[in-house]
Amino acid sequence: MKHLFGLLTIGVVLGLAGCLNQNEHNPWMNDKEILDLIQQMTLEEKIGQMQQINGFGGEIPEHLKQDVIDGKIGSILNEVNVKTINEIQRIALEESRLGIPVIIGRDVIHGFKTVFPIPLGQAATWNPEVVKAGARVAAKEAWSSGVNWTFAPMIDISRDARWGRIAESCGEDPYLTSVMGVAMVEGFQGDDLSADGSILACAKHFAGYGAAEGGRDYNTTLIPEGELRNIYLKSFQAVEEAGAGSFMSGFNDLNGVPASGNEFLLRKVLRNEWNFEGFVVSDWASITEMITHGYVADEKNAAEKAIKAGVDMEMATTSYKTYLQELIDEGRIDEELLDEAVYRILKIKFDLGLFNNPYVKEEDQNQFALPEYLETAKEAAIQSMVLLKNEKSILPLTNEVGKVALIGPMANQKYEQLGTWIFDGDSDLSITPLEALQLELGDNKVLFAEGLSYTRSKDKAGFAQAVTAAKQADVVVMCLGEESILSGEAHCRASLDLPGAQNELIEEVAKAGKPIVLVVMAGRPLAIGAVSKHVDAVLYSFHPGTMGGPALAELLLGVSNPSGKLPVTFPKSAGQIPIYYNHKNTGRPVDKASWTCIDDIPLNTFQTSLGNTSHYLDLGFDPLYPFGFGLSYTTFEYKDLKIETPKVKLDDDVIASVTLENTGNFIGEEVVQLYVRDLVGSVTRPVKELKAFQRVQLKPGESKKITFKINTSELAFFNNEMKEVTEPGEFHLWIGGSSNADLQASFIIE
Numbered sequence: 001m002k003h004l005f006g007l008l009t010i011g012v013v014l015g016l017a018g019c020l021n022q023n024e025h026n027p028w029m030n031d032k033e034i035l036d037l038i039q040q041m042t043l044e045e046k047i048g049q050m051q052q053i054n055g056f057g058g059e060i061p062e063h064l065k066q067d068v069i070d071g072k073i074g075s076i077l078n079e080v081n082v083k084t085i086n087e088i089q090r091i092a093l094e095e096s097r098l099g100i101p102v103i104i105g106r107d108v109i110h111g112f113k114t115v116f117p118i119p120l121g122q123a124a125t126w127n128p129e130v131v132k133a134g135a136r137v138a139a140k141e142a143w144s145s146g147v148n149w150t151f152a153p154m155i156d157i158s159r160d161a162r163w164g165r166i167a168e169s170c171g172e173d174p175y176l177t178s179v180m181g182v183a184m185v186e187g188f189q190g191d192d193l194s195a196d197g198s199i200l201a202c203a204k205h206f207a208g209y210g211a212a213e214g215g216r217d218y219n220t221t222l223i224p225e226g227e228l229r230n231i232y233l234k235s236f237q238a239v240e241e242a243g244a245g246s247f248m249s250g251f252n253d254l255n256g257v258p259a260s261g262n263e264f265l266l267r268k269v270l271r272n273e274w275n276f277e278g279f280v281v282s283d284w285a286s287i288t289e290m291i292t293h294g295y296v297a298d299e300k301n302a303a304e305k306a307i308k309a310g311v312d313m314e315m316a317t318t319s320y321k322t323y324l325q326e327l328i329d330e331g332r333i334d335e336e337l338l339d340e341a342v343y344r345i346l347k348i349k350f351d352l353g354l355f356n357n358p359y360v361k362e363e364d365q366n367q368f369a370l371p372e373y374l375e376t377a378k379e380a381a382i383q384s385m386v387l388l389k390n391e392k393s394i395l396p397l398t399n400e401v402g403k404v405a406l407i408g409p410m411a412n413q414k415y416e417q418l419g420t421w422i423f424d425g426d427s428d429l430s431i432t433p434l435e436a437l438q439l440e441l442g443d444n445k446v447l448f449a450e451g452l453s454y455t456r457s458k459d460k461a462g463f464a465q466a467v468t469a470a471k472q473a474d475v476v477v478m479c480l481g482e483e484s485i486l487s488g489e490a491h492c493r494a495s496l497d498l499p500g501a502q503n504e505l506i507e508e509v510a511k512a513g514k515p516i517v518l519v520v521m522a523g524r525p526l527a528i529g530a531v532s533k534h535v536d537a538v539l540y541s542f543h544p545g546t547m548g549g550p551a552l553a554e555l556l557l558g559v560s561n562p563s564g565k566l567p568v569t570f571p572k573s574a575g576q577i578p579i580y581y582n583h584k585n586t587g588r589p590v591d592k593a594s595w596t597c598i599d600d601i602p603l604n605t606f607q608t609s610l611g612n613t614s615h616y617l618d619l620g621f622d623p624l625y626p627f628g629f630g631l632s633y634t635t636f637e638y639k640d641l642k643i644e645t646p647k648v649k650l651d652d653d654v655i656a657s658v659t660l661e662n663t664g665n666f667i668g669e670e671v672v673q674l675y676v677r678d679l680v681g682s683v684t685r686p687v688k689e690l691k692a693f694q695r696v697q698l699k700p701g702e703s704k705k706i707t708f709k710i711n712t713s714e715l716a717f718f719n720n721e722m723k724e725v726t727e728p729g730e731f732h733l734w735i736g737g738s739s740n741a742d743l744q745a746s747f748i749i750e
């Protein structure tokens with residue numbers, strides 16, 4: 001029977017009495033329509049709303065239809081057949097007792113059919129507009145398949161390149177991740193969640209998951225509360241404020257309490273401090289995995305911990321379905337906890353407009369890869385690629401370039417250029433570097449040789465052909481890296497080297513003596529220091545998605561100018577990890593003069609630590625490339641850094657400006673970055689923190705004054721009493737093109 005809103009039955013009247021009580025405890029539960037509905041629900045129906053099941057692919061099994069009719073399913077994930085979804089929704093609306101629609105979830109992480117650069121690459125654009133546009137396209141395509149909800153953005157701070165999931169993150173910085181996360185939420189959800197083409201976002205994985213020990217997925221995380229709040233929770237708070245409608249609790253054990261049973265995270269911080277009104281879904285089986293963690297003895301205990309902590313919906317496993325009723329009967333949990341969870345879920349279903357119209361109309365179905373979507377994906381890919389080296393300005397190649405040898409196992413891999421998490425990505429749409437260069441230059445000017453058939457291959461049989469191609473060419477472009485499956489969930493690496501015999505391939509090809517451009521397609525920062533010595537230019541493209549080839553061709557040929565900047569520090573080798581720009585100073589910070597190199601230590605050297613500083617004997621202290629770094633075909637000069645407000649009071653704005661000049665020969669875009677350091681804190685402060693950035697386009701010879709305004713509240717941090725405070729004192733401020741910016745000035749908060 002379809003439920004009718006506002007129907008004043010006795011049940012509703014009784015219900016309202018109950019609702020008033022609820023409102024006293026939870027003033028945010030104030031939507032009468034939802035409260036009415038909850039009053040009509042049986043306990044089984046409430047528990048049903050809290051259950052998310054996995055999809056079935058196509059034909060709807062009879063038992064599932066019955067479960068929908070019985071109100072036992074609140075959500076389905078991984079079902080993307082729009083006809084099937086429409087039918088499920090029809091059954092839910094028309095045949096279930098209360099007519100509550102189902103919410104359809106899917107991992108739409110960096111595109112749906114049209115694939116955008118991996119999120120780490122998107123973060124390298126430092127362009128929230130581009131990122132938002134990408135999320136919008138992903139939302140529209142997914143929505144046209146019947147999907148209502150994506151499990152994105154993933155905004156875990158990732159300081160460890162070994163961790164496979166760094167690919168789906170926005171890198172190491174809380175501010176950049178916040179800006180990108182908010183852009184993604186805005187793109188997915190749009191201005192109106194109920195509008196066609198809008199889907200619900202899900203901030204994940206709450207929280208601390210990126211700090212997995214050793215960069216090994218699912219591993220323990222130990223993060224002191226101050227660090228948690230100052231670094232790991234920032235991006236989550238930002239997307240919460242931007243209206244992200246759902247959160248996902250993580251797999252990780254955080255300081256001894258698994259995230260999916262963590263009252264501190266889910267109840268104290270998310271609900272009580274931030275007043276989050278959306279709902280929390282567990283990660284896949286993360287409730288029952290609390291047994292394996294050794295946190296609870298069995299599923300019943302797991303369900304109890306999770307519901308008490310504040311997990312509203314259980315993904316994939318069924319501990320709620322099996323035990324919530326028993327837990328209530330035994331008085332171990334209060335039914336009010338369920339009402340709260342169901343309220344949150346129903347509220348989102350209303351906000352999504354699913355009660356009115358959960359269907360995708362025939363003419364709106366399966367709208368994929370429209371020309372404007374592909375164009376948006378190309379622009380994102382262009383801006384995501386980071387130029388790390390360009391000796392003798394070998395790039396851009398001109399149209400008169402002559403013959404190009406295109407070499408490498410990633411040069412023509414339609415699937416592998418898409419990256420991780422592309423369940424629905426259509427590799428037939430991909431345009432590879434080979435295809436794009438052939439189109440631009442003509443087939444006879446591109447000499448293609450894979451060298452290795454895939455990145456992990458150690459079979460050097462193809463080397464000779466690659467070297468021959470290099471000898472016949474005027475310039476060599478090598479596309480190396482990692483296949484998609486080498487990053488992403490559960491795909492971590494202990495080494496950051498190019499896999500297989502790729503290093504040897506570069507060395508062999510270099511012997512041909514031709515200029516080499518190295519293009520790296522990967523899901524993480526790779527330790528390419530040694531091989532970069534053999535090449536003249538390096539363009540780091542991450543996994544660039546569907547339009548990776550055309551984007552690369554435009555950059556190589558100078559149709560576009562690189563403007564990406566690294567969203568994460570690139571280590572020289574995995575041995576330097578964790579390495580991140582916003583570290584603490586230590587009592588013995590390093591500088592070049594105090595670095596003892598392993599090769600310079602005489603035999604029988606007497607042991608002393610005096611004069612020594614915090615570094616590795618064999619790797620020094622600096623990274624391969626710093627956070628925020630990225631070159632352009634043009635050059636930019638920063639000058640006249642000025643702080644207009646050298647002395648401010650608390651709550652005032654700090655105003656700083658710099659003049660940026662394009663001193664090269666190309667029109668270009670620069671990401672102007674502002675960093676600060678709080679010199680003395682009641683807890684020690686990072687040596688630099690990104691606080692703002694602007695993308696600026698300048699013509700050759702053009703210069704522009706760039707002004708930043710930061711409120712002193714943006715300089716706040718959590719002290720040891722866990723109070724968020726801005727402490728008066730002296731601050732250093734830098735503005736420049738990377739975290740190594742050297743133009744520095746100071747200001748004082750009085």
Ligand code: BGC
Nearest residue numbers: 077107151204205283284489
């Ligand atoms: C991942 C989540 C993902 C979920 C659903 C889990 O394994 O950790 O990020 O959203 O699966 O596919």
